[in-house]
Amino acid sequence: MAGRNGRTVRDLRRGNRTAVLQRLYFDGPLSRFELGPATGLSSGSVSNVVADLIADGLVEEAGSVDSDGGRPRTLLRVAPHSGQMIGVDVGETRVRVELFDLALTELARAERPLTPQGYDADLIAGHIRDGVAEVLTAGQADPGRLLGVGVGVPGIVEHTPDRGAVVHGQTIGWDAVPLERLLRSASRLPDGVPYFIDNGAKTLGQAEMWFGAGRGARNAVVVLFGSGVGACLVTPEVEHGRAVEWGHLTVRVRGRRCRCGAPGCLEAYAGAESLLARWREEGGRPPQGTDEETALTAMLAAAYPPEGTAPDPVALAVLEETAEYLGAGLSDLINLFQPERILIGGWAGLQLGTRFLPAVRRHAATYALRHPADKVTIDLGRLGPDAVTVGAAILPLAEFFAAGGRRPEPATENRLPAWRAALEERAPH
Template sequence: LVEEAGSVDSDGGRPRTLLRVASGSGHMIGVDVGETRVRIELFDLTLTELARAERPLGQRRYDVDVVVGHIRDGVAEVTETAGVDPGRLLGVGIGVPGIVEHTPDRGAVVHGQTIGWDAVPLEELLRTGSRFPDTVRWFIDNGARTLGQAEMWFGGGRGARNAVVVLFGSGVGACLVTPEVEHGRAVEWGHLTVRVRGRRCRCGALGCLEAYAGAESLLERWREEGGRPPADTDEETALTAMLAAAYPADGSTADPAALAVLEETAEYLGAGLSDLINLFQPERILIGGWAGLQLGAGFLPAVRRHAAAYALRHPAEQVTIDLGRLGPDAVTVGAAILPLADFFARGGRRPETAPEGPAPAWRAVLEERAPR
């Protein structure tokens, strides 16, 4: 797992040998099941990207069979492109929207109410018909948690003991990291009620934050106010057009409807962040996800102002609110960290394969004598 990387002369005694991670000693795959595409990336042990594949989701974007097919094909493609033996993979990490339940019999089961996934046995579906050997492990978790994992290891969360990492895409979610939950816990922040009897959310409830702050609802509200998002495009392209209408680069008159909707969204997002500030008193809040990155630094001052106005004064004075630092690949990096963290937790040892046939007699005797 490590190799020599030169030496440093000592002031006295023997020179010191430098070590570094042997990059080719392990490989992981990270998968981001996003709103517009499935992104698959292969990394070595230093988390250097070796290959990537993207599969657009199109109109059937959350059809379970389509998503499973894209993941299977994508992971096979990146291993073939890089010439990596699938049997040597440390695992495949996948970030998905929704609540992930880890069951003893079916593996990871996804409850994605906003995307129409009702107890989807995603791990079982991926294992069935997979081209990978059974020794390759699948690690499936909420996309906000994988984003949070990446930012805490390599991005804007490094060094913080308490942080919240926000995923702002078609919907919104968050990952809470505390000393008690050091690897992060996904929280369904987007379904916090911000307005009684408010707009209907994708989950079916009324007044959720996601119904006001998610990119899908943002574009819908612009359309209701007379805006004209480009037809037959994905949400990322439509949001780019909305931002161009609200903040024209050529100095022309801004679209008042787009500007008003963006300003209202900043207030709702700030109010939603104030709840996280009051509840968890984090040191840092980082905003990631494709929509959060598109809105960018120009959007942040208004969000910070509204968060401070709605939050309790003392915790608001202790927190910083910034953009995440890892860009659009943060969810795939965080997903790849899932098998990497498991590998480290096992002391750098790969899972042992169960021997075929009956156990040797000496093992049976030891198991009988072991204290219970």
């Protein structure tokens, strides 16, 4: 039965369960007494919800704490083994698949290396399916406890009613690839296990906002700096983040040709692939037959050698120019969105790291408007190379929390009559 605001009793129950689960997850262990003010629920509602969650196996006791003159209070936490998630990072050098428990502890992982010519959609889908099967076996997982598979991909993701998630990845040659349908076509997972497919920069942003350097910020931009560059914008209006194709902002009219085909994109100057290409074009000698990560390590070693050794002037000049382009690109984000924080992640961002950051900050302040530039901090992300995978695993976890910790019920023809369903909705919690 719906109230005046259109919410049913079932909606209220789900919202109460969501509130308790989220507070225990982010701030726990907590006692029932602490959950009241933390969630805004009455003590009776907290007791009912906690009893329900314990009965479902989602919440468990985690010791006790002394109270002021009374009996010790029992602490509660979300039970780590009550659910599992899979996170997938479709990067530009590898496909990484990880299995996590509900506390995002890694249980198993699998990786498949990629070559620049290895972006065939069927091949990628096969790597994901094989990786999922591998981690489920290695982690001795129960597919019945699997909340879903989250996948972070390069490109724009369109969610369609007939084909599921469709990926437009122009830089890797994907034109409206129905990735979700490809994954389901030969999946060994139960039909009820959902897939959550989104842009890799967004999953990186989700991870940093939940567990990394973005915690506590209301407005932030999380930058993915890898073979290419991308960004995720998080604001109060876009709570879970929105991927923005920042790498294809034009920074130079009639400039270098980007992988997307357009001239002068930021990615053509600030992505790791273009950075290495420019070093090669200027006479540098990246190691042959290695992946981009190894080549970038060699470039950094050449530009910043041990004391007493002369640096490679070409590598140093290209890196310094890249820092200026990256700083100028960040200034556009500062002027447009006025964030509290900008966080830089991705494998190339982490490699360049603290050595690169002072120059990037200096150039961002030079090109940005003074007022928003004075209010923003620019730092590295904290979650390391697994951030995209963790963020992808968060996608099914966030949906699970939003549903009050209830898995989707399988479709059935033996549905309750309408009168019976209405009575169940009206039943007291």
